[in-house]
Amino acid sequence: xxxxxxxxxxxxxxxxxxxxxxxxxxxxxxxxxxxxxxxxxxxxxxxxxxxxxxxxxxxxxxxxxxxxxxxxxxxxxxxxxxxxxxxxxxxxxxxxxxxxxxxxxxxxxxxxxxxxxxxxxxxxxxxxxxxxxxxxxxxxxxxxx
Amino acid sequence: xxxxxxxxxxxxxxxxxxxxxxxxxxxxxxxxxxxxxxxxxxxxxxxxxxxxxxxxxxxxxxxxxxxxxxxxxxxxxxxxxxxxxxxxxxxxxxxxxxxxxxxxxxxxxxxxxxxxxxxxxxxxxxxxxxxxxxxxxxxxxxxxxxxxxxxxxxxxxxxxxxxxxxxxxxxxxxxxxxxxxxxxxxxxxxxxxxxxxxxxxxxxxxxxxxxxxxxxxxxxxxxxxxxxxxxxxxxxxxxxxxxxxxxxxxxxxxxxxxxxxxxxxxxxxxxxxxxxxxxxxxxxxxxxxxxxxxxxxxxxxxxxxxxxxxxxxxx
Numbered sequence: 001x002x003x004x005x006x007x008x009x010x011x012x013x014x015x016x017x018x019x020x021x022x023x024x025x026x027x028x029x030x031x032x033x034x035x036x037x038x039x040x041x042x043x044x045x046x047x048x049x050x051x052x053x054x055x056x057x058x059x060x061x062x063x064x065x066x067x068x069x070x071x072x073x074x075x076x077x078x079x080x081x082x083x084x085x086x087x088x089x090x091x092x093x094x095x096x097x098x099x100x101x102x103x104x105x106x107x108x109x110x111x112x113x114x115x116x117x118x119x120x121x122x123x124x125x126x127x128x129x130x131x132x133x134x135x136x137x138x139x140x141x142x143x144x145x
Numbered sequence: 146x147x148x149x150x151x152x153x154x155x156x157x158x159x160x161x162x163x164x165x166x167x168x169x170x171x172x173x174x175x176x177x178x179x180x181x182x183x184x185x186x187x188x189x190x191x192x193x194x195x196x197x198x199x200x201x202x203x204x205x206x207x208x209x210x211x212x213x214x215x216x217x218x219x220x221x222x223x224x225x226x227x228x229x230x231x232x233x234x235x236x237x238x239x240x241x242x243x244x245x246x247x248x249x250x251x252x253x254x255x256x257x258x259x260x261x262x263x264x265x266x267x268x269x270x271x272x273x274x275x276x277x278x279x280x281x282x283x284x285x286x287x288x289x290x291x292x293x294x295x296x297x298x299x300x301x302x303x304x305x306x307x308x309x310x311x312x313x314x315x316x317x318x319x320x321x322x323x324x325x326x327x328x329x330x331x332x333x334x335x336x337x338x339x340x341x342x343x344x345x346x347x348x349x350x351x352x353x354x355x356x357x358x359x360x361x362x363x364x365x366x367x368x369x370x371x372x373x374x375x376x377x378x379x380x381x382x383x384x385x386x387x388x389x390x391x392x393x394x395x396x397x398x399x400x401x402x403x404x405x406x407x408x409x410x411x412x413x414x415x416x417x418x419x420x421x422x423x424x425x426x427x428x429x430x431x432x433x434x435x436x437x438x439x440x441x442x443x444x445x446x447x448x449x450x451x452x453x454x455x456x457x458x459x460x
Contacts, residue, residue, distance in 0.1 A: 048349065048356075048357055049349060053357060053412060056357070056359065056412035057357060057412055057413075057414055057417065058398075058417065078423075080423075081416070081417045081420070082414070082417060083355075083357055083414045083416075083417070084423075086423075087423045087424040088423065088424065089423065132353075132355050132356050132357070133352060133353030133354065133355030133356040133458065134349075134351050134352050134353045134356055134458035135458070136351060136458075136459075137349060137351065137352060137356050137458070139357075
């Protein structure tokens with residue numbers, strides 16, 4: 001009997017310790033950053049419906065420069081004689097969503113789908129999916145800085 | 146009488162007398178029967194017999210000309226034994242040194258159902274055969290020749306003629322046999338009797354003129370002028386925004402990659418290949434293939450024009 005009382009007192013003690021403090025929340029909540037992919041992007045790899053065509057064409061001249069105005073996408077310039085979705089060499093660009101972007105939109109109305117989520121502002125590679133002509137012909141570009 | 150003769154001026158002679166004379170003097174020689182195997186194994190020596198009937202329109206003696214149509218890679222010039230027996234004598238044939246005979250045969254009668262890659266080989270009898278005006282006679286031509294070493298389906302052909310009348314219309318006879326097949330080789334069957342294989346393919350299967358297009362050129366098919374070429378270049382024409390532009394000068398941007406025996410390929414993106422603005426609207430693209438010098442050009446055999454790239458996109 002004495003052992004039972006001792007055990008119950010111990011459990012009560014433990015229980016009182018566990019309920020001692022209210023759980024505290026981060027008063028500032030989660031911080032969401034605006035995606036930053038600024039810089040000059042070059043081509044690392046290109047596929048056409050899954051077939052690697054990187055060495056089939058001259059992609060060396062390709063350079064996509066994405067600028068920001070503060071934290072907001074602003075202008076772009078494209079130095080290229082290689083196939084790419086936008087048909088203008090400079091203009092403005094934007095994301096479909098500045099925090100959770102899935103599409104890059106160029107000012108001529110063309111767009112490139114982001115194949116992988118951008119998890120940080122220091123991304124060193126950009127994976128895009130575009131259509132150049134035929135709707136069922138998908139090109140995937142891996143761009144690197 | 147003199148007045149009557151004068152009436153036969155040059156015009157009357159050309160219109161009336163000359164055709165009658167021609168008909169009278171036409172030498173009639175025909176192949177009435179051919180015994181030839183319908184199939185063979187690569188490298189096999191086959192025997193062929195031709196039944197020949199002759200209706201001389203004059204008394205004279207001539208060599209007999211024999212033409213045999215075979216695939217280009219059959220070496221019958223060196224492996225054929227050709228002989229003849231006839232009412233008017235027997236003898237042998239030899240390969241003629243006159244290369245023009247085979248060309249005349251090709252020009253006059255063509256190459257049968259074969260789409261190409263065949264040749265006429267001309268033999269001439271070593272001795273002359275006498276004929277007497279209006280006295281018909283018959284003969285047999287016996288051929289033993291070795292077929293090639295590749296699987297092929299082809300239509301063989303035979304021409305008989307005489308040295309006196311040459312390879313001319315109405316003075317020869319030509320017969321093409323049913324297509325025969327040679328098998329046992331390692332290559333896939335080359336069906337010369339079938340439709341002309343198209344030498345150019347495009348990938349992907351669906352595209353617009355704004356897509357990257359891989360062009361493969363198989364010099365083994367269709368016009369074979371670039372067979373054995375060391376380098377092959379593409380010469381292109383584009384119409385963009387209503388303006389035509391050509392790229393033909395051989396350089397590193399339009400040279401094709403060799404990916405197999407006489408098989409070449411290149412990937413192009415129209416705006417890059419033709420150095421067009423990125424916003425150009427391409428409405429037409431076509432190509433031919435040529436050697437480095439540009440004196441051998443392969444075009445579409447069906448149209449005699451460049452190979453046109455026709456958009457195939459359905460989406």
